[in-house]
Amino acid sequence: MQTPIKMLLADNQYQYRQAILGLLHNASYIHYCGEAFDGEELIEMTGCTRPDLVIVNLELPLLSGIEATRILRNLYPDLKILGLTDSSRQELIIQMMQAGANGYIIKNAETVELKKAIDTVMNNQPYFCNNTTLLLAAMLSRGIFNTFTTTKLPVDFFAVHEKEILQLICLQYSSKQIAHKIGLAHRSVEKYRHALMQKTGSQNMAGLVLFALRYGIAPPEVLPGKQD
Structure with a gap:
């Protein structure tokens, strides 16, 4: 209940x-x-x-x-x-x-x-x-998460490839681009995306980026104050 x-x-x-x-x-x-x-x-x-x-x-x-x-x-x-x-x-x-x-x-x-x-x-x-996806990019570029407090995930939280794929999603890579970059089938990457959404409790790409920021695993390119 x-x-x-x-x-x-x-x-x-x-x-x-x-x-x-x-x-x-x-x-x-x-x-x-x-x-x-x-x-x-x-x-x-x-x-x-x-x-x-x-x-x-x-x-x-x-x-x-x-x-x-x-x-x-x-x-x-x-x-x-x-x-x-x-x-x-x-x-x-x-x-x-x-x-x-x-x-x-x-x-x-x-x-x-x-x-x-x-x-x-x-x-x-x-x-x-x-x-929210485009809005999130604007929020990040204006430093909304400057005070974001990161916490650590369990060492075994991610399966093989999951962390790398999450970081590429943060960089707005498509599934096709991710597949090409890390040498996986497009369908496999789609399955990884679905698994990551479920594992992180995210509803969309914005949620995945927020998760990565919260736990300190977002690539430097998407961190507040790191944009070109």
């Missing part, structure tokens, strides 16, 4: 709040503990309800979701914060992550992705929605 999650939702538009709740109505393990209209109300309600998870619109009135996230991260270090946006503006997403959000999703996300995002951040993994 899945661990219950207390969730607080912050969005100034009623229809979006209702849409999110509609997507989650069958998720019995998610207990809705309230909704906030603006950033100031979000901070107040978080203190009153002490949720496990806050889903917050980046562009709230009075106090933006970004500023509210920064305050909440300082007040409640263990709180999981998932940004919600209908914007593809890279600077807002970057600012949200710098403020301490655990991930973000687009407002038109479907039920499967929303639940996946919630489950991922509640399992202490960052989540970026499916259109």
